[in-house]
Amino acid sequence: MKSVAIVQSNYIPWKGYFDLIASVDEFILYDDMQYTRRDWRNRNQIKTPQGVQWLTVPVQVKGRYEQKIRDTEIEKTADWARTHWRTLEQNYRRAAHFDEVAAWVAPLYCDAEYQHLSQLNRVFIEAVCGYMGIRTKISNSWDYQLADGKTERLADLCTQAGGTEYVSGPSAKDYIDETVFAERDIKLSWFDYSGYPEYPQLWGDFTHGVTVLDLLFNCGSEAVTYMKHFRS
Known part of the structure; x- marks a missing residue:
């Protein structure tokens, strides 16, 4: 059995994103999809004394309505x-x-330059995986041939990667045609993001949906104990 997940890259994603990565054998960054504004592709949230705050990477979008991520x-x-x-x-x-986490996060911001959003997102995603001990293979969708059809493309990417199980986020239930996976003898599983335990967190009431950096700054190497599906 080989499990595969296919998800668009996000900027410093929340802990659930990395929980999904840790739960599969190969994680394909699906950045051949159209870039969407005011989404998680180029922004995420942190906690502050004044409440949740967005960090947004400025990207070139004027006149580029159909550009890919x-x-x-x-x-x-x-x-x-x-x-x-x-x-x-x-x-x-x-x-x-x-201090422990800043030692490797600060250089990603202060000592590197990025031209494309996909490049930036992957650098941060891989750095977080490295710190947390997540050894899942990470690849890009353009490493493979892209078939036509929304569900057909996902199933075909899974097949090309040698996958026998496709793990999807629950929001995809609205558009995925489950029969496409069944016809290819691929098991379709739905990832469960509910029920995460709270961890020590600064600034008021607990908030789950902030960047994973919040978890790392507060918990360090113990962060993995607050991940439901993590496997070493």
């Missing part, structure tokens, strides 16, 4: 990276494991 470029003029890091530092420097 993989083709979406980051604005060259904006000093977003250092601004994001200063914001993280300001709001998480009191966290128990800030």
Whole structure:
């Protein structure tokens, strides 16, 4: 059995995203999809004393309504990276494991340059996986041939990757044709994001849907104990 998940890349995603990565054998970044504005592709949330705050990577979208995620470029003029890091530092420097995590997160912001959003997202995703000990193979959708049809493409990508089980987020139930996977003898499983335990968190009432960096700054290497489907 080989399990595969196929998901668009997100900017510093929440813990559930990494839980899904950890639960499969191969995770395909599906950035051949159209870029969507005001979505998780280029932004995520952190906790602050004033409540939840967005961190948004500025990207070039004017006149590019049908561009793919993989083709979406980051604005060259904006000093977003250092601004994001200063914001993280300001709001998480009191966290128990800030120094430990900052040692590898800060250079991703301050010592690197990124041209495309997909590149940025993958660098951060792989860095978080490395810290958490997630050894899942991560590949890009353009490493494979892309078939026509929404569900057909997903099933075909799974087959090309040698997968016998496709693990999908529950929101895809609205559009996935389950018979397409059944015809290819691929098991279709629905990932469960409910029931995560709370962890020590700064700034008021507990919030689940913030970036995974919140979990890491607060819990360090113990972060994996708050992941439901994590496997070493």
